[in-house]
Amino acid sequence: MTGKDSVILHGMWASPYSTRVELALKVKGISYEYVEEDFKNKTPELLKYNPVHKKIPVLVHNGKPVAESLVILQYIEEVWKDGPQLLPHDPHEKAQVRFWVHFINTKYTEIMTTVITTEGEVQEKALSQVYELMKLLDEGIKTFFPDGNPTFEAKNLGLLDIVGSSVFCAFSAVEELIGVKIIDPEKTPVLFSWITALREQPIVMETITPPEKLVSLILRPWRQGFINPHLSQS
Amino acid sequence: MSRKERSMEEVKVIGFWTSPYVYRVTWALKLKGVEYEYQEEDIWNKSDLLLQYNPVHKKVPVFVHGGKTIVESGIILEYIDETWPQNPLVPTDPHARAMARFWIKFVGDKMRNFQGFFFKRAGEEQIKAVKEAQEYLKILEDHGPEEKKFFDGDNIGMTDLSMGWLAFWLEAMEEASGVQVLEANSFPRLHAWIRNFKQVPVIKENHPDHTRLVAYFKRLREMFTKPATT
Numbered sequence: 001m002t003g004k005d006s007v008i009l010h011g012m013w014a015s016p017y018s019t020r021v022e023l024a025l026k027v028k029g030i031s032y033e034y035v036e037e038d039f040k041n042k043t044p045e046l047l048k049y050n051p052v053h054k055k056i057p058v059l060v061h062n063g064k065p066v067a068e069s070l071v072i073l074q075y076i077e078e079v080w081k082d083g084p085q086l087l088p089h090d091p092h093e094k095a096q097v098r099f100w101v102h103f104i105n106t107k108y109t110e111i112m113t114t115v116i117t118t119e120g121e122v123q124e125k126a127l128s129q130v131y132e133l134m135k136l137l138d139e140g141i142k143t144f145f146p147d148g149n150p151t152f153e154a155k156n157l158g159l160l161d162i163v164g165s166s167v168f169c170a171f172s173a174v175e176e177l178i179g180v181k182i183i184d185p186e187k188t189p190v191l192f193s194w195i196t197a198l199r200e201q202p203i204v205m206e207t208i209t210p211p212e213k214l215v216s217l218i219l220r221p222w223r224q225g226f227i228n229p230h231l232s233q234s
Numbered sequence: 235m236s237r238k239e240r241s242m243e244e245v246k247v248i249g250f251w252t253s254p255y256v257y258r259v260t261w262a263l264k265l266k267g268v269e270y271e272y273q274e275e276d277i278w279n280k281s282d283l284l285l286q287y288n289p290v291h292k293k294v295p296v297f298v299h300g301g302k303t304i305v306e307s308g309i310i311l312e313y314i315d316e317t318w319p320q321n322p323l324v325p326t327d328p329h330a331r332a333m334a335r336f337w338i339k340f341v342g343d344k345m346r347n348f349q350g351f352f353f354k355r356a357g358e359e360q361i362k363a364v365k366e367a368q369e370y371l372k373i374l375e376d377h378g379p380e381e382k383k384f385f386d387g388d389n390i391g392m393t394d395l396s397m398g399w400l401a402f403w404l405e406a407m408e409e410a411s412g413v414q415v416l417e418a419n420s421f422p423r424l425h426a427w428i429r430n431f432k433q434v435p436v437i438k439e440n441h442p443d444h445t446r447l448v449a450y451f452k453r454l455r456e457m458f459t460k461p462a463t464t
Binding site (some may be wrong): 098136 | 328
């Protein structure tokens with residue numbers, strides 16, 4: 001693709017679906033214009049470009065919209081063929097990356113909603129499911145870093161790293177919010193090392209939602225709304 | 235190994251006869267003329283083999299190629315399309331491809347809305363669930379193929395395969411629960427698509443037997459709509 005491309009991303013600062021697209025654009029070295037969307041006051045463009053869901057993120061490339069974060073990431077990978085690749089070349093390895101991306105995107109995010117918005121027994125039950133998922137993911141990550149030592153010195157961030165960053169890099173702030181450990185360095189050492197290595201990449205910390213802001217402005221009020229509804233304002 | 239060499243290796247599909255997700259995979263293989271071995275798995279009595287092949291989700295379909303395993307029908311379809319490029323399942327234009335994947339995701343995400351009515355006993359809740367299913371189906375109807383025969387154009391593709399549930403399973407669920415959801419008058423485009431889809435030779439010769447499927451769904455419905463015992 002030549003330099004005359006117009007790339008616009010409609011996103012929202014607190015959404016991991018949005019930040020993962022930004023991260024991918026940066027890894028691929030694609031210049032883009034960013035439009036911050038306010039859920040209470042969506043731009044007419046957003047409603048036009050994603051009429052079915054009216055949600056972010058939406059990538060508009062030369063006037064044509066693409067919606068759904070993982071669809072956007074695949075689109076970016078397929079269109080910008082030169083430079084850093086987000087997926088491995090080998091089809092089976094590619095399938096393995098997609099499997100874990102899908103795993104994080106569905107199973108983990110679903111159960112974390114329960115963990116963040118509940119307490120007591122309900123939360124405990126959800127947490128035990130989270131630990132099971134984390135153990136499985138730890139095994140999964142091991143297949144990409146066989147020596148058990150994730151680093152990014154020799155290679156660029158890939159699709160799984162990008163999605164993982166958008167979802168996991170705020171984990172210690174979330175742990176503080178709910179007062180419980182989610183990712184244990186002893187029980188899931190490779191997963192923990194992977195996330196630590198991701199957090200050390202400047203490109204990741206510059207792009208993902210700042211964890212403290214995410215917790216204080218979004219997650220804490222959201223949790224309060226369920227646990228102490230009479231105390232919350234909205 | 236070259237792609238050509240890889241494409242010659244043995245293919246195996248582990249499935250269950252009632253699963254639309256399994257059919258997506260076997261339809262794709264047949265459309266591309268790829269030989270495969272099929273192994274029926276009883277999902278109500280899972281074998282050790284299945285648990286070994288898919289330890290994370292313990293589900294079908296499981297796709298094995300040259301000894302390597304892939305699960306999740308969407309991921310399997312992408313792999314199949316990349317490994318056997320003849321009769322491509324996705325458009326060549328990247329934006330059209332993105333639209334296909336958008337609709338595939340939509341169908342996957344909304345499956346529980348489409349099927350909710352099936353798990354309700356006759357009455358208020360069922361009526362509500364039918365309305366909800368119709369709301370979401372209306373979105374497919376509105377964006378359904380206008381001039382083209384299929385969602386993917388003149389020939390069927392990944393989007394159509396992912397919509398296969400509408401063609402055989404929805405009608406069986408409707409019959410088993412005694413309700414009509416996809417009325418012909420309200421959903422002319424989807425009805426036309428279903429007719430065209432069922433005419434495609436690979437599809438016509440490979441789908442679950444309607445009578446058997448209805449009986450299966452009737453039994454399933456009995457299980458799920460049993461009144462709670464005290």
